[in-house]
Amino acid sequence: MGPSLSLWLYQLRTRLTEAEAPPAPPRPEGPLLWLHCPGGPGAAVMLEIVRVARRARPKLGVLLTGPGNAAPVPLPPGSAGRVTHLALPPDGPASARALLEHWRPDIGLFCSADLPPALIAEAGRRGVPLGLFADGAPEDGMPEFALRTRLSQALMRRFDRVFLGTEKTAAHFRRLGLPAQRMELTGPLSDGPHALPCNEAERETLARGLAGRPTWLAMGLTAAETPIALAAHAEGLRMAHRLLLILVPDDPARGPALAARLREDGWRVALRSDNEEPSDDTQIYIADLEGERGLWFRLAPISFLGQTYGAGTPPDPFAPAALGSAVLHGPATGAQADRFGQLARAGAARQVEDSRSLGAALIELLSPEQAAAMAHAAWDVSSRGAEATDRVVHWIFDTLDRAKGG
Numbered sequence: 001m002g003p004s005l006s007l008w009l010y011q012l013r014t015r016l017t018e019a020e021a022p023p024a025p026p027r028p029e030g031p032l033l034w035l036h037c038p039g040g041p042g043a044a045v046m047l048e049i050v051r052v053a054r055r056a057r058p059k060l061g062v063l064l065t066g067p068g069n070a071a072p073v074p075l076p077p078g079s080a081g082r083v084t085h086l087a088l089p090p091d092g093p094a095s096a097r098a099l100l101e102h103w104r105p106d107i108g109l110f111c112s113a114d115l116p117p118a119l120i121a122e123a124g125r126r127g128v129p130l131g132l133f134a135d136g137a138p139e140d141g142m143p144e145f146a147l148r149t150r151l152s153q154a155l156m157r158r159f160d161r162v163f164l165g166t167e168k169t170a171a172h173f174r175r176l177g178l179p180a181q182r183m184e185l186t187g188p189l190s191d192g193p194h195a196l197p198c199n200e201a202e203r204e205t206l207a208r209g210l211a212g213r214p215t216w217l218a219m220g221l222t223a224a225e226t227p228i229a230l231a232a233h234a235e236g237l238r239m240a241h242r243l244l245l246i247l248v249p250d251d252p253a254r255g256p257a258l259a260a261r262l263r264e265d266g267w268r269v270a271l272r273s274d275n276e277e278p279s280d281d282t283q284i285y286i287a288d289l290e291g292e293r294g295l296w297f298r299l300a301p302i303s304f305l306g307q308t309y310g311a312g313t314p315p316d317p318f319a320p321a322a323l324g325s326a327v328l329h330g331p332a333t334g335a336q337a338d339r340f341g342q343l344a345r346a347g348a349a350r351q352v353e354d355s356r357s358l359g360a361a362l363i364e365l366l367s368p369e370q371a372a373a374m375a376h377a378a379w380d381v382s383s384r385g386a387e388a389t390d391r392v393v394h395w396i397f398d399t400l401d402r403a404k405g406g
Contacts, residue, residue, distance in 0.1 A: 024102050028061035028082050030358040031400055034105035035062065038114040039070040043074070044191035045133070045389075046111070050083060051076050051192075052393050058082075063103050067114060090394045091116035097359030100126055107399050109133065110159075112169075115141045117155055124158030133189060133392065135165030152176055160399070163392055165189075189392065190385030194322035196294030203298055209277060212298065214366055215244045215317075217325070219293065220315055222250050225306045225330070226258070228355040230267075232304075235359030237283065240366055245295050246279055248287045250312055255288025262286075297323040301371045304328040304358065317343055321378035326371050327360055328352050348378035 033053060035046045043066070051064050054076070062083040064073055073085045089095050096119040105128055110120065112134035123130055138152045156162070156178050164170045164185045173183060211356045216236070219227040222319055226247070249255055252273070259271040262279075268283045270276040278285040287296055297303060303320040308330035317327050317339050329348035333340040343349035352358040366370045 017025050017373060024086065024099075025084055027103050028084075030059055030061055031106045031404075032061040032063060032103060033396060033400075034065065034103065034108040035110075036065045036108065036114065036119070037111035037232050038066050038117075040074070042111040042113050042277075043070070043073050045189045046109075047073065047076065047388055048190050048192050049109070049393060049396075050079070052389055053396060054079065056393070056397070063105060065099075066075070067116075067314070088116070088119075091118045093118050093122065096122035100128070106403065107131070107396055109396070111125065112136055112138055113141045115155060117151055120155050120158050129403070130159045131161045131163065131392070131395060132159045133163045133165070133186075134169050134173065135188065136169060138176065143228065146383070149176075161395055163387055163388070163395075164188075169270035184391070186388035186391055188385050189310075190389040192319040193380050193386075195318065196297065196319055196323070198292065198294035198298055203295055206277070206295070210244065213244050213280075214240045215246065215300050216302040216365075217246045217248070217296050217320075217361060218295065218304045219248045219306055219320070220250045220312070221247065221306035222309075222311050223254070224311060225309055228358060229304060229306075230262075231355035232362050233284070235355075236362045236366065237303055239363050242280075243366070244282060244283045246287055246300055247284055248293070248296060252288040252290055255286050258288075259286050293319065294323070297325050300325055302326050302328065302362065302363075302365050304352075305330075314340075317349060318382040321348060321382040324375045324379045326350075326365055326374035326378055328358060328365075342381050343378060346377045346381045348374055348381055350374075 035049060037043055037046045042200045046064060050064070054060055054062065060082070063084045064083065065088050068087045068089060070087060075085060088099070099119065100122055107129045108123055109131040112132060113136070115138060120130065126400065138156065139149060153176050156173065156176050160182065162173055162178060162183050164173070164183060165188050167185060170183060170185055171294050221229055229245065229247065232241070236243045249258060254272050255271060259269045262269045262284060268281055270282045270285050271288065272286060294406060303325040305317060305327060307316050311333040314332065314334045314336045315335060317329065321343055322329055327343055329349060329351060331351055331353060338365040340349055346352065350361055352361050359365050365374065
C-alpha cells in the first residue's frame with residue numbers, strides 16, 4: 001500500500017466524524033503567516049517566531065492554530081487585529097477546506113508535536129508553502145492510525161522545508177525518504193528572550209563601586225541553602241579577602257532578619273532595603289528588593305542558583321547565562337533539568353553537591369580566565385536558539401518575497 005492511499009484512507013475515516021467549525025473572525029489584510037502547534041513549550045516557540053517576524057514586518061498578519069484541547073495562547077502586546085489564535089475542530093477534509101478558504105494563508109509552519117494530516121494535505125493541494133519544525137519522529141505527533149508510517153511518508157512530501165532540532169531527529173526524516181535539500185539542522189528554537197531587564201543607571205553606579213572587586217551571586221536562596229553559600233564564601237575569602245557575596249533570599253521579607261543574624265555572626269553586611277550600598281569592607285550584600293534579578297546577573301560573573309536542593313522551584317538557568325554569568329547549582333533541577341543539562345554539556349554550568357564542592361568551584365572560578373570561558377559558553381548556549389529562530393524567520397520572509405516577486 002502506497003503513502004498516498006494511506007492518506008486517502010485517513011481522510012475517509014475522519015470525514016465520518018467531522019464537526020462543523022465555529023464562525024471564524026475576519027482575516028487581516030495583507031500577507032498572512034500561519035503557525036500551527038499544540039500548547040506548552042511549542043506554543044512559546046511559535047510566539048517567539050511571531051515576535052521576531054512582526055518586529056521586522058509589523059503589518060504581517062498571523063494565524064495561530066492548535067488542537068481544540070490546547071490552552072489559550074497569550075497573544076503578544078500590540079498584536080490586536082493582526083494576530084489571531086484559533087482552536088481547531090477535529091481534523092477532517094471539510095474543516096480543512098473551510099479554514100483555508102477563509103484564511104488563505106501565504107505560508108505555513110507546523111510543529112512536529114501536532115500534525116493534522118487532512119489539514120496538511122489540503123494546504124499542500126492548494127499550493128501553500130509549508131515548513132515544519134521537528135524535534136522528534138513525525139509519527140509521534142500524528143493521530144492514532146494503523147498506517148502511521150505510510151501516512152507520515154505521504155505528509156512529508158507536502159513540506160518545502162523541515163527544520164530539525166537534533167541530528168537524531170534528522171535520521172527519522174531520512175528514513176522516510178525526505179530529500180537532504182529540504183532539511184536544515186538548526187538545533188532547538190528560542191522560546192523567548194532570556195536577558196532580564198534592569199535599571200541601567202543603577203547598574204552603572206554599582207559597577208563603579210564594585211570595580212576591581214571579585215564578586216559572586218547567590219540567587220533565590222532558601223533558608224536551608226543559605227549556610228551552604230556562607231560556608232563557600234568563607235572559603236573564597238581565604239583566597240580573595242575582598243570577595244563580595246551578593247545574596248538574594250527567596251523571600252525578600254527575610255532580608256532584614258537575615259542581615260541582623262549575619263551581623264551577630266560577625267559578617268560585615270549591607271542591606272539593600274535600607275538603602276545601603278556595599279562599601280569597600282562589605283563582605284555580604286543582601287539584595288532584598290523585588291524585580292532586580294537582571295541587575296545582579298549583570299554584575300556578578302558567577303551565579304549560584306538557589307532552590308536547587310529540593311525545596312522551592314528551580315529558576316531558569318538561561319536567565320544568568322544570557323547575561324554572561326557562569327552557573328553553579330544544586331542537584332534538584334526539576335522542570336529546568338533540560339536547560340541545566342544543555343549548559344552543563346557546554347561547560348557553562350556545574351552541579352555542586354554541598355558547601356565544600358561549592359567552595360571549590362568558587363575558588364576555581366575566581367580566576368578571571370576560568371570564569372570568562374564558562375560565562376562565554378553560557379551565553380553561547382542561551383543565544384543559540386535565537387539564531388535558529390532567525391533562520392526560520394529568514395526562510396519565511398524569503399518565501400513570501402519570492403511569491404510576491406513571482
